[in-house]
Amino acid sequence: MVLGLVAVLAVDYVFNLRSTIVFLAFRDSRQPLEVRLGGSGSWKPVSALTVARWIAPGAEGRGQRHHLAHPGAAA
Structure with a gap:
């Protein structure tokens, strides 16, 4: 459980997942x-x-x- 949480945090840090998700959510927006x-x-x-x-x-x-x-x- 803890190892999984550490892995998710490490991947988020390396690949900047939260910013990527925001980009994908709003890239085709007209507003x-x-x-x-x-x-x-x-x-x-x-x-x-x-x-x-x-x-x-x-x-x-x-x-x-x-x-x-x-x-x-x-x-």
């Missing part, structure tokens, strides 16, 4: 990828955000994680 901002829970297209907004979300919830999702995906 922009959106980000749900931490504090307000509002959704904005990734292209509408600045680097400063990603690093310091400000009033939107400083220190909270941003969640990436397709606009049609269930939250």
